[in-house]
Every structure is written in structure tokens, then in C-alpha cells.
Amino acid sequence: MAKTRQLSLLDTVLGEIDHALRTVHGTLATTERPYPAQGLAEKADMTEAERDLAGRLMRINHAGEVSAQGLYRGQAFVAQDSALKQHLHQAAIEESDHLAWCSQRLQVLNARPSLLGPFWYWGSFSIGAITGKLGDRLSLGFVKETEDQVINHINEHLTRLPANDLPDLAVLQQMKADEDKHGNEAMQAGGAQLPWPMRKLLMPFLSKVMTKTTYRV
Ligand SMILES: [Fe+2]
Numbered sequence: 169m170a171k172t173r174q175l176s177l178l179d180t181v182l183g184e185i186d187h188a189l190r191t192v193h194g195t196l197a198t199t200e201r202p203y204p205a206q207g208l209a210e211k212a213d214m215t216e217a218e219r220d221l222a223g224r225l226m227r228i229n230h231a232g233e234v235s236a237q238g239l240y241r242g243q244a245f246v247a248q249d250s251a252l253k254q255h256l257h258q259a260a261i262e263e264s265d266h267l268a269w270c271s272q273r274l275q276v277l278n279a280r281p282s283l284l285g286p287f288w289y290w291g292s293f294s295i296g297a298i299t300g301k302l303g304d305r306l307s308l309g310f311v312k313e314t315e316d317q318v319i320n321h322i323n324e325h326l327t328r329l330p331a332n333d334l335p336d337l338a339v340l341q342q343m344k345a346d347e348d349k350h351g352n353e354a355m356q357a358g359g360a361q362l363p364w365p366m367r368k369l370l371m372p373f374l375s376k377v378m379t380k381t382t383y384r385v
């Protein structure tokens with residue numbers, strides 16, 4: 169019995185390592201929803217500076233999606249309730265579309281993903297697991313708060329991207345709508361509002377560290 173339990177724990181850990189590697193290396197399965205930028209023309213006269221800016225902003229969004237995978241998987245790893253675990257795994261699958269879209273944009277813009285991908289993933293996984301241990305309701309509340317932080321930086325990017333960069337704008341608009349839906353679903357599933365210091369200090373701080381670092385690395 170103990171041996172079976174050890175084997176199933178080993179399976180789970182190996183499954184998580186596999187998910188992390190697929191996330192960072194861009195080979196995660198997606199739901200294959202339509203690519204929002206499909207058929208949209210690239211801005212032909214984009215200057216070098218505009219392309220550089222777009223690449224840096226999309227790198228932040230890509231890193232945000234790597235982090236989202238880590239957070240959801242970390243929360244699911246410790247979730248006691250099987251319905252919650254399922255909800256979080258499903259959320260990670262839906263986020264994989266965002267990761268693939270951002271990755272596609274980085275390739276078109278000739279920009280690279282963050283060099284700190286593994287750090288973002290496992291750092292987020294750890295935060296997700298710690299939050300998950302606070303209980304299912306706070307864990308769902310954390311999803312809502314994370315999604316709100318993502319929406320904040322997407323809103324900022326929507327104003328900073330070149331106005332004619334239609335493909336990036338389309339990808340971000342769709343992501344924003346999805347993140348809003350994810351946050352609302354988490355609250356409908358029983359999420360509780362996080363304590364004020366987490367909401368107003370810790371989460372914005374972590375978000376700022378990630379966006380500022382990824383802009384450069
Ligand atoms: Fe996302």
C-alpha cells in the first residue's frame with residue numbers, strides 16, 4: 169500500500185516536471201481555439217524601436233502565461249478537493265492557448281521569451297502551492313486576484329503598443345476577455361477575497377517585479 173502511494177506520488181511529481189518543461193519549451197498541448205490574430209496584417213512600416221517595444225511587451229505577456237501555468241499547477245498540486253483540482257487543471261489548459269499565442273507573436277516579432285522562464289514557472293508553482301495550502305476558498309480568491317493583475321498589465325500594454333500593431337492588440341484583447349472570465353469563474357466557484365495586504369501590497373509587488381524584469385531579460 170505504502171509502495172503504491174510512493175509510486176503515485178512519483179508519477180505526480182514526474183507529471184509536474186513534464187508540464188514545467190513543456191511550458192518553458194513551448195510544447196504544451198492547447199485547446200486549439202482560433203488564433204485571434206489570424207489573417208491580420210503585420211504593420212508594414214513598424215520602426216525598429218516599435219518592433220523592439222512590441223517584442224518586450226509580448227515577452228512580459230508570455231512570461232505571465234508561463235507564471236499562470238505554474239500558479240495553477242501549484243495550486244492544483246496541493247488542492248484537497250478533487251473538483252477544485254479539476255477546475256485548476258482545466259484553467260491551466262485554457263491558459264495554454266494564451267501561451268501559444270504569445271509564443272507565436274514573439275516569433276513573428278523576432279523576439280525571444282524570457283531567459284528566466286524556469287524561475288517564473290517554479291516560483292509561481294511554489295506561490296500557488298503555498299496559497300493552495302491556505303484553503304480552497306482563498307486559493308480561488310488568489311486566482312481572481314492574479315487574473316486582475318494580468319488584466320492591469322494587459323490594459324497598460326494595450327495603450328503602449330503601436331496603434332497599428334493589430335495582431336498583438338487582437339491577441340491581448342482576447343486574453344483580457346478570457347482572464348476576466350477566469351477571475352469571475354473562480355469567484356463563482358466559491359472564491360473569497362484575499363486579505364488586504366496580499367491584495368494591495370504583495371500581489372502588485374510581485375507583478376511589478378515580474379513585468380520590470382521581463383521587459384529586459
Ligand atoms: Fe492567460
Ligand SMILES: [Fe+2]
Pocket residue numbers: 236263315346347350351
Ligand atoms: Fe487566465
